[in-house]
Amino acid sequence: MVWLSRRRRNSPGLSNRRQVEIDLYLWGLRDEDLAPLPKSGWIGYLQGNNPNFPLKALQEGLSVVRAGVEAIRADKTTYHTPVGITRWANANPVATEALLNLTMGAADPGGSGHGPLPLHAQLRYFDPHHRRAGRPTGVAALVSAIGEKFVEVTLVNTDQVKTHVVTVQTGGYGEHLARQVVVGDKIIQVSSSTFDVQLAPGAGDTFNIKMKRYHHQPTLAFP
16 A cells, blocks of 8 residues: 555656646636636636746747757767666757747647647648648747637748738647637628638737637548
């Protein structure tokens, strides 16, 4: 019984309790699940309490990339020495959490310790010109608010020469229904899980997407 007790105290699920609670909140977006979460970091930013979070998260992500690259360059071991899966534990130059949080309104799929989980995102993007997943080169996105019936995102075309079109999908797998999109004083009816946004060179705007969550069967198909 003592051994079982120790295993439970050190289990990954309990050590990552905060990430699990964030996952639960994002699935249902209920007030009772939001209440125990700290009003700082990413969740605080979504509630309007931490306006400097995007810049801080970007800087921290770049620090992770820098440290990972430096660790790889400093590694003098051979392939078989040392043996074990922890060799690269501090040498991963890929930092995705801030990008997932801020561009897609998504938590890290592996962050709760029960992953990798499916990508539970408010938004996903596609490049219709190149027929691929992801935002077109030069198009930036920032999700600033998430609610039970809406998500707010700012899209900017940083390209000063070319117009770009980005396809916005509600839900990582098209599971949500976008009812309408509010841009300034304009209301555009959508009634679909995807819609296209055309951005002139250097242009950008904030889009408040009204939606019905979990309306569609999730799919891996591209729009």
